[in-house]
Amino acid sequence: MAWVYLSRVVEGPCAALSALIESVGVVEAARAVRECALPETLRGPTEARRGMDCAERDLAVMERIGGRVVTPDDEEWPAWRMLGLSQLDPSVDEGAAVPLVLWVRGPRSLAECxxxxxxxxxxxxxxxxxxxxxxxxxxELASRGWTIVSGAAFGIDGMAHRAALAVGGATIAVLACGVDRPYPVQHDRLLAEIADTGAVISEYPPGVTARKHYFLARNRLIAALADGVVVAEAGMRSGARNTVKWARRIGRPALAVPGPVTSAASVGCHRMIRESEALLVTCADDVIDEAGPLRLSLPGAVPPAPEDNLSPEEAKVYSALPQTGSRLPRLLADQANLPLPAVRAALSSLELSGLVGCDANGWYRLATQPRSPTSTR
Known part of the structure; x- marks a missing residue:
């Protein structure tokens, strides 16, 4: 109840309140706020809502919508993800504070996903x-077991969530308002789908409406909850650059996808790449190479690479095929920089090898079993 009360009082990051809780505990901090027995730095941020104790009502709302509140005392609190934020200096990075609580809709454990x-x-x-x-x-990332984190906004955010849902993967939507208020309203159904299988989360209590500065605070959580940030497309003034800023400050890789040099929608990505704010990536493999776990070869282990014995043309065509989805031969020819007849011949050979298949949508990879490493004594 103390956590929930304080979450309503400050509505968002408050480094001074977090420090007070760390010093005296959440129950004593709540008492100090109610009685205004506070240092000067906390009187201003808590003055407007310290008499607003809606904890019971807020918890009832969450129970009605099938949600919950997760506090730093709970097992599913993503503690190690929050370490990056806790190491920042609030006097330098305004708003750089660990959220007091996280309001959650969805079955996934935050720590696990x-x-x-x-x-x-x-x-x-x-x-x-x-x-x-x-x-x-x-x-592709979701099909490999990665949770996709985004902000449920129009455009790239919504597409990222839908792509994860389409392959049965996990996805987390981080909102800049209460989790009982779908934002944008047009994504009501999308957010309901995410809440069914993943998690819709916010640091703002139920009923809170989105405000401009809430989105900037929300971006730090998107960066903190992930191993890295990928900007798929961004204009010159895109808010995605703010998320990249937070990623860099807490030590997460920032990655950007290049686009056509004539496209205004990719100017932001190109600028981040040119100014070394983000690394260039073009596919899921690039993302994993930069932000995934370090992969080392073990003595005696044979990596499960199905294309080891392929010809150069077959290897190019196989590499051009996505991990999920299909491609037509003409598009593969463009991506592999090979003549169309050579691509068709390579596809036939790959099909005989059991590496690819074909349907009405085009050619696709078949699941392959990793080879067992050779035992040594």
Missing amino acids: TEQAMAVVGARCSTGYGNQVTGEIAG
Whole structure:
């Protein structure tokens, strides 16, 4: 009850209150706020709502919508994810504070589903190109067991969530308002789908409406909950750059997908790459290479690479095929930089090898079993 009360009093990050809780405990901190027995730094932030004790009502609302409140005392609190924020200096990084609580809708444990997570963000006014690369990268990451974290906004955010849902993967939507208020309203159904299988979360109590500065605070949580941030498409003034800023400050890799040099929707990505704010990535493999766990070869282990014995043309075509989805031969020819007849011949050989298949949508990879490492004595 003390956690919930304080969450309503400050509505968002408050480094001074977090420090007080760390010093005297949450129950004593709540008493001090109620009685205004506070240091000067906390009187201003708590003055307007310290008499507003809606804890019971807030918990009743969450119970009615099938949600819950997760506090730092709970097992599912993503403690190690929050370490990055806790190491920042609030006097330098305004708003750099660990959230008091997280309001959650969805069955997923926050600690478990953020063990391996990637944030995918970008422009609200996305293009067809941006939607395509977002769907491919987010879909492939989700199919490999990565949780996709984003902000449920129009454009790239929504596409990232949908791509994860399409492959049966996990996804987390971080809102800048109460989890009982779908934002944007047009994503009501999308957020309901995410809440059914993943998690919709916010640091703001139920009923709180979105405000401009809440989105900036929300971005730090998107960065903190993931192993890295991928910007799939962004204009010059895209808010995705703010998420990249937070990622860099807490030591997470920032990655950006290049687009057509004539596209205003990719100017932000190009600028971040040129100014070394983000690393260039073009596919899920690039993302995992930069932000995934360190992969070392073990003595005696044979890596499960199905293309080891392929010809150069077959290897190019196989590499051009996505981990999920299909491709037509002409598109594969463009991506592999090979003549169309050579691509068709390579596909036939790959099919005989049991590596690819074909349906009405085009050619696709078949699941392969890793080879067992050779035993040694």
